[in-house]
Amino acid sequence: MRFLPKSLVLVGALAAAGLAQAADIKIGVAAALTGGAAQYGVAIRNGFQLAADEINAKGGVNGNKIQLVVEDEQGKKEEGINVFKKLIFQDKVLMVFGPTLSNSMFAAGPVANGAKTVVFGTSVTANGITDIGPYVFRNSVMESDVLPVTVATATKHYKLKQVAVIYGNDDAFTKSGYDVFKKVLEDQKLPVTTTETYVKGDVDFKAQLTKIKASNPDAVICSCLAEEAANIMLQARGLGIKVPFIGGNGFNSPKLFEISKLAGEGTFVGSPWSNTNPAPANKAFVAAYVKKYNAEPNQFAAQAFDALHVAAAALQEVKLSGDIAADREALKNALPKATINGATGPFKFRPAVTKSGKPGGWDADQKPFIYVVKGGKFTAFDGK
Amino acid sequence: MEWFNDFWSTYSTLVFSVGVHALLALSIWLTLSCGLLSLANAAFMGVGAYVSALLTLHLEWSFGSVLLAGGIAPTLVALIIGAPVLRLSGVYLAMATLAFGEVVRITVLNLEITGGPEGLNGIPLATEGWHIALILAVTVYGLARLRRSKVGRAFEAIKEDEVAARLMGINVDRYKLLAFSLGAFIAGVAGALNAHFTFFISPREYGFENAVDILTMAVLGGTSSLIGPMLGSSILTLLPELLRSLQDFRSLVNGAVLVLVVLFLPKGLWESRRIRAFFKRLKGGQA
Numbered sequence: 001m002r003f004l005p006k007s008l009v010l011v012g013a014l015a016a017a018g019l020a021q022a023a024d025i026k027i028g029v030a031a032a033l034t035g036g037a038a039q040y041g042v043a044i045r046n047g048f049q050l051a052a053d054e055i056n057a058k059g060g061v062n063g064n065k066i067q068l069v070v071e072d073e074q075g076k077k078e079e080g081i082n083v084f085k086k087l088i089f090q091d092k093v094l095m096v097f098g099p100t101l102s103n104s105m106f107a108a109g110p111v112a113n114g115a116k117t118v119v120f121g122t123s124v125t126a127n128g129i130t131d132i133g134p135y136v137f138r139n140s141v142m143e144s145d146v147l148p149v150t151v152a153t154a155t156k157h158y159k160l161k162q163v164a165v166i167y168g169n170d171d172a173f174t175k176s177g178y179d180v181f182k183k184v185l186e187d188q189k190l191p192v193t194t195t196e197t198y199v200k201g202d203v204d205f206k207a208q209l210t211k212i213k214a215s216n217p218d219a220v221i222c223s224c225l226a227e228e229a230a231n232i233m234l235q236a237r238g239l240g241i242k243v244p245f246i247g248g249n250g251f252n253s254p255k256l257f258e259i260s261k262l263a264g265e266g267t268f269v270g271s272p273w274s275n276t277n278p279a280p281a282n283k284a285f286v287a288a289y290v291k292k293y294n295a296e297p298n299q300f301a302a303q304a305f306d307a308l309h310v311a312a313a314a315l316q317e318v319k320l321s322g323d324i325a326a327d328r329e330a331l332k333n334a335l336p337k338a339t340i341n342g343a344t345g346p347f348k349f350r351p352a353v354t355k356s357g358k359p360g361g362w363d364a365d366q367k368p369f370i371y372v373v374k375g376g377k378f379t380a381f382d383g384k
Numbered sequence: 385m386e387w388f389n390d391f392w393s394t395y396s397t398l399v400f401s402v403g404v405h406a407l408l409a410l411s412i413w414l415t416l417s418c419g420l421l422s423l424a425n426a427a428f429m430g431v432g433a434y435v436s437a438l439l440t441l442h443l444e445w446s447f448g449s450v451l452l453a454g455g456i457a458p459t460l461v462a463l464i465i466g467a468p469v470l471r472l473s474g475v476y477l478a479m480a481t482l483a484f485g486e487v488v489r490i491t492v493l494n495l496e497i498t499g500g501p502e503g504l505n506g507i508p509l510a511t512e513g514w515h516i517a518l519i520l521a522v523t524v525y526g527l528a529r530l531r532r533s534k535v536g537r538a539f540e541a542i543k544e545d546e547v548a549a550r551l552m553g554i555n556v557d558r559y560k561l562l563a564f565s566l567g568a569f570i571a572g573v574a575g576a577l578n579a580h581f582t583f584f585i586s587p588r589e590y591g592f593e594n595a596v597d598i599l600t601m602a603v604l605g606g607t608s609s610l611i612g613p614m615l616g617s618s619i620l621t622l623l624p625e626l627l628r629s630l631q632d633f634r635s636l637v638n639g640a641v642l643v644l645v646v647l648f649l650p651k652g653l654w655e656s657r658r659i660r661a662f663f664k665r666l667k668g669g670q671a
Contacts, residue, residue: 106505106584
C-alpha cells in the first residue's frame, strides 16, 4: 500500500502534463472585476468563459484547447498597463482581450501594440481607440454607428420637428455620446430647442426639465447612464412632459426599467445586441448563459462571447508554429478576415479611419438593433 | 540577463509607479513637516500632468523642458492660492485645499483644450527609468539637506508651535508658502513623469480619492523621516500587485494590512526612534 500515493502522484503529474499539452492556446482577458466598472467587467468575463467552454467542448480550435488567463484590471489605467504587461511578457498569451473601459484602453492599448500583440476590445466605444495602431481590434459598435440610425428611425416614426437634449457633461461616456448626438442632429437637420447638462451623482433634474418643457420639443434626447436616465424619465413625467425619449448606449441596461417602471414608454434606443433577437445563434447564447450563470445576459456578455468566437474563427486559419512572435503576427494578419454569425448578428471588421491618416486598427462593421420600449420592455422596432 | 529582460518588460511600469508615488508622498511630507495638512497635491499633480502633456502634444517641447514646466506651473498656482489659503490651519486648511482640488478638476472637465471628461490620449512614451531615479535621488538629497538647514529647522519650529516660532522671529507665513509651493513643484514633476509613461490622462485621476491616497502613503510610512513616505508609497504600490494571486480577496487583504498597520503602528511603519530602540535592544541582547 505504501507505493500507492507515489503512483497517484505520478498519474496526477501525467494527467497534468496531458492537460497542459491540450490547453495550448493561451488567451489573456483583462477585465474590471472589481471597482466602479465591475458590473460590466464581470459580465464580460462570463461571456468569455462561456464561449471558451463551448469551443473547448467541441474539441477546441484545430484540436487545440483555448485556455483563458483572466486578470482584474480594476478599471484603472495603471492597473490596465500592469495587467497587459503581465499577460503579454510573463504569461506570453497569444492575444489580449479587454480592458473594460475606454480610458484603460488608451493607456494599455499602446503597450500591446508596441509589443506587436493583438489587443481586442469588446466594450471600448470611444473615438480614437483604433488610432492606437494596427494591432488594435474591437467589436464594440461605436455610438457614431448606432445613433444616426436611432435618430433617423425615431424622427420618421414620431415625425419629429425639434428636439431637446440632456446629457452628463463630466463623464467620458455620456459626453462623447452627446458629441455624436450633436453631429447627428446637425447632419439630419433636426433643430435643437435647448441643451441641458447635469453632473454625475445628480438626483434632481427638475430645473433642467422645466426648461426643456418650456422649449416645447417633440422628443428628448438623452445621453445618460441608466440610473440617471431612469430618474430623468420619472421626473419628466411628473412635470407633465409627455414626449418620448431617445437614448444612447447607456440606456441598454435592465436597471432602466427597474427604476423608471412605465415612464419610459415609447423610448427609442439603438443597441449592438438584442436579447429578443430570434436568430438561432443568439437564442443558443441566451439559453446557455442563463443555464451557466443563472442570470440574464447583457450586451457586454454578448459582445465578449462573440469576440472569442471571432478570434477562434481567425485562429482556425492560423498554423501555430510555437514561436510566439510569429504566431502573434499571423493572428494579426488573419483576424481582419474573420467573420461570424454570432449572438450580436452577422459580424465583420472594417479598417478604422484614423485622424492622422496612418493605418490604424480595425472597427466593427455591424448593424445596430433599434428598439422601442413597450410595457417596460425593449421591443424590436419593426418599422411600422 | 534574459530573466531580467522579462522581468523589466513586465514590471517596468510598476517600478516607475513606485518612483512617482514616492515623489508624491515626499511632496506631501514637505507640507506635513511644516505642520500643514494640505490635500492639494493631487490637484498640483494634475496641473503638472496636463501642462506637460499639452506642451508635448501641441508644441513638441523637449522632455527636459516639459518636466520643468510641469513643475513650475503648479508652483505658480500654489504661490497665487497660497497667500489666502495658508491663513487657515488644521481641518480648515484641509477643506480649503480639497475645494481647490475640485476647482481644478472641474476646470479641466470643462476646458476644450484638455479634452474635457474624455481626457488626453496619445501622449508619447518619454519617461525612462533613469529620469525617475535621478529626479527622486535629487529630491531626496535636496530634502535631506533642507531638513538640516535653517529652513528645515524653521519648518520644525512652526510644526511644533506656530506662536512660539513667530515669537522667535521666524517669518511663519513665508516659510509656509515655501513648503506649500515646493511641495507643488515636486507633485507637478511627478504628474509630468506619470503622464509620459501612461499614454493617457483624464480628470478623474486627480480627484479626492487620489488626494487621500497620497496622504495615506505618507502617513502609513510615517512622517518623522524621509524614509517613511518612500516606504509607505512603495508598499501601497506594490502590495496590490504582490497580492494578485489572491484574486477575489485582493482588496480585502490589502485593506486589512492597512488597518493592522494603523492599529498597531499609529506613527507609521518607519518611526526613527522606535527603529533605533529596536537596534539598541538587538545589540544589548548580543552583549
